[in-house]
Amino acid sequence: MKVLVLHGPNLNLLGTREPAVYGRTTLGQVDGMLRDHARRRGHAVECRQSNHEGQLVDWLQAARREGFAGVVFNPGAFTHYSFALRDAVAAIALPVVEVHLSNVHGREEFRRHSVIAAVARGQISGFGPQSYLLGFDALTADSRRPTRRR
Secondary structure, eight states, X not given: OEXXXXXXXXXXXXXXXXXHHHOSOOHHHHHHHHHHHHHHTTOEEEEEEOSOHHHHHHHHHHTTTTTXXXXXXXXXXXXXXXXXXXXXXXXXXXXXXXXESSOGGGSOGGGGOOSSGGGSSEXXXXXXTHHHHHHHHHHHHTTTSOOOOO
């Protein structure tokens, strides 16, 4: 199984951006952990990051055509207001697991609402880089279930 991992805005600054909240692990290290984790399970991942909403929409829309079986997605700040990303997740016939490094439900009020969650297969947050690995495991374990129609 081939899984697409998408990182949203500011995640390219991991390791230096608010390390008390997001930790000191860099995005490159997260991607390496994901590749190793997937390989040990007989799967593959491709990781991409963009600070641009439209680029993320394009990648979501192309995921099935590019042979991906599902998406692990950290939309970053777009989580809270991007109806374009929400609609792209709803439109694709692939399961999407939303992930976050920090516990968004224990942070500022505006971070507690996700417009993506209602159309994602599920959401995992608060486990640092492990959130991505848990999201990958949830996606691959769930891959035999048909995608829920939204």
